[in-house]
Amino acid sequence: MSLIADVVGLVFLLIIILIFVALSFRVVREWERAVVLRLGRILAMKGPGIIFLIPFVDKPLVVDLRVRTVDIPPQTTITRDNVTVSIDAVVYYKVVDPMKAVSMVANYNMAVLNISQTSLRDIIGQMELDEVLSKREEINKRLQEILDSYTEAWGVKVTAVTVRDIKLSPDLLTAIAKQAEAERLRRAKVILSEGERQAATILAEASKSYQNNPMAIQIRFLETLSDISQRGGLVVVVPAGKGIYPTLATSMALANRLKKTEGSAKKEGS
Structure with missing residues (x-):
């Protein structure tokens, strides 16, 4: 009986040791740290890997370090x-x-x-x-x-x-949309006005250039007539005064003289 009692005691002692050992080790993962409290006081920070603890004395608080x-x-x-x-x-x-x-x-x-x-x-x-x-x-x-x-x-x-x-709120979204539309219209008008101002400036500079070079205005006039002539069904009346288009006026004067000479020759023949 004493032998059986000794065996049972040894087995019981072995079980207690195994439980003690199991409670003494803890695995801490790579992204974790264990703050160990011993009897309520912070002892140290341990991990990662296997850490040793005193059962019923040490208490680990595991903290995750990931974002x-x-x-x-x-x-x-x-x-x-x-x-x-x-x-x-x-x-x-x-x-x-x-x-x-x-x-x-x-x-x-x-x-x-x-x-x-x-x-x-x-x-x-x-x-x-x-x-x-x-x-x-x-x-x-x-x-x-x-x-x-x-x-x-x-x-x-x-x-x-x-x-x-x-x-x-939906009402505020509607008001913001109207404000954005009004802002786009304002920008469009500003851009159009700025374009007209730049065009007027360029035309003023061009007029000064034409004033100093009368032949240039005649060439421009002929180019404009060429562009208009490409549109069918149009009748174009072109003024040709001496002060405005001297070349064209001279040509028209010569044509009138030829007509008068032909008329007088016909009268003498009759």
């Missing part, structure tokens, strides 16, 4: 020019100091989310609607700076912030 994301739900706020908008964003962050992340904040995930919501509303409240719609990069930068100022003490680093969507 995490938090979705900021749509925040309805009023801009500086009293326009209601709804805006949401995404925050990317990671733990850079596991000891601070464990000891300085109870839940850094929820803390990042809450401070992101309040900071986003504060930033939008300080901007006008046009700035909110056109300066997303500035909003991202300002929000990241504010979050970094808070999370640095928690051992958390905000790597990026992205504004995802900005929603406006």
